[in-house]
Amino acid sequence: MELLDFARGPALTIAFAIFAIGVAWRLSSLLFTPRPHRRAEAREGTPSDAKAFVRGVFSRFIPHKTYRDVVFANHLNAYVFHIGLFIVVFLYRPHILFIEGFTGLSWPALPNTLVYGVGLVTVVSLGVALARRMTNPVQKILTTFDDYFSWALTVLPVLTGLLVVNGIGARYETLLALHILSVCALLIWLPFGKLMHTFLFVLSRGVTSVRLSRRGATF
Ligand code: HEM
Numbered sequence: 460m461e462l463l464d465f466a467r468g469p470a471l472t473i474a475f476a477i478f479a480i481g482v483a484w485r486l487s488s489l490l491f492t493p494r495p496h497r498r499a500e501a502r503e504g505t506p507s508d509a510k511a512f513v514r515g516v517f518s519r520f521i522p523h524k525t526y527r528d529v530v531f532a533n534h535l536n537a538y539v540f541h542i543g544l545f546i547v548v549f550l551y552r553p554h555i556l557f558i559e560g561f562t563g564l565s566w567p568a569l570p571n572t573l574v575y576g577v578g579l580v581t582v583v584s585l586g587v588a589l590a591r592r593m594t595n596p597v598q599k600i601l602t603t604f605d606d607y608f609s610w611a612l613t614v615l616p617v618l619t620g621l622l623v624v625n626g627i628g629a630r631y632e633t634l635l636a637l638h639i640l641s642v643c644a645l646l647i648w649l650p651f652g653k654l655m656h657t658f659l660f661v662l663s664r665g666v667t668s669v670r671l672s673r674r675g676a677t678f
């Protein structure tokens with residue numbers, strides 16, 4: 460079997476299965492874990508849990524004013540590569556055709572050259588995030604293997620995608636196979652490392668907000 464057939468066929472199927480089962484398993488293990496009984500009364504004026512939850516999820520899209528100046532560049536950079544990833548994955552014609560193939564859903568694409576430009580910006584932006592992680596004294600202390608590995612698996616599909624369309628390094632079929640295999644690696648790892656924040660950010664922000672709101676914190 461050709462490498463490309465393997466990547467497009469069994470590899471992608473197995474990776475999607477591990478991704479779906481892994482995400483479902485991690486979310487259900489959190490949602491169905493019994494919660495500790497609350498012994499303390501909530502402070503007077505505490506918003507309802509639902510309100511505190513929603514407020515916590517959305518308020519964190521902008522840094523708290525106390526930290527705004529310190530984290531501004533980092534925060535902006537994180538927006539750049541997340542939005543970049545979204546654009547290259549969901550607004551590129553070949554990807555939309557791929558998604559349409561198994562969901563039947565389709566939507567307008569951006570011009571290819573624009574997507575390649577965004578891909579380049581995304582790689583640079585991820586590079587900036589890595590450089591900061593390796594030089595900022597506090598971030599350095601907090602960084603673990605998961606941070607580097609997750610970073611590498613995030614950047615690889617973008618890099619290999621750009622190599623495919625520019626025909627750099629090998630035959631088109633080989634590059635495409637490597638591109639798809641790098642996506643497989645990302646899908647397999649996502650549920651088990653910090654990239655699970657794709658789903659967990661809602662729970663972690665919401666639950667933290669509910670707990671702190673009951674103690675009188677305002678957001
Ligand atoms: C600028 C960045 C990227 C470029 C230029 C790019 C380019 C491509 C190209 C040319 C194909 C072949 C489509 C075909 O068979 O006709 C492809 C396939 C694919 N790409 Fe990307 N890609 C990029 C980033 C990504 C990222 C970040 C992901 C996911 C994390 C991704 C996921 C996929 C998948 C799942 C396929 C499989 C399609 C199939 O089996 O036909 N790509 N990509």
Ligand code: HEM
Binds near residue numbers: 613654
């Ligand atoms: C809705 C979904 C997502 C949200 C809300 C989100 C949010 C965040 C936030 C708040 C950070 C911290 C940024 C900072 O340091 O200021 C972060 C970091 C990061 N995210 Fe996401 N994320 C999402 C999806 C994803 C996906 C799908 C990927 C890749 C597959 C990804 C890759 C990363 C990486 C690699 C970092 C760490 C960058 C570093 O080393 O500092 N994220 N994300």
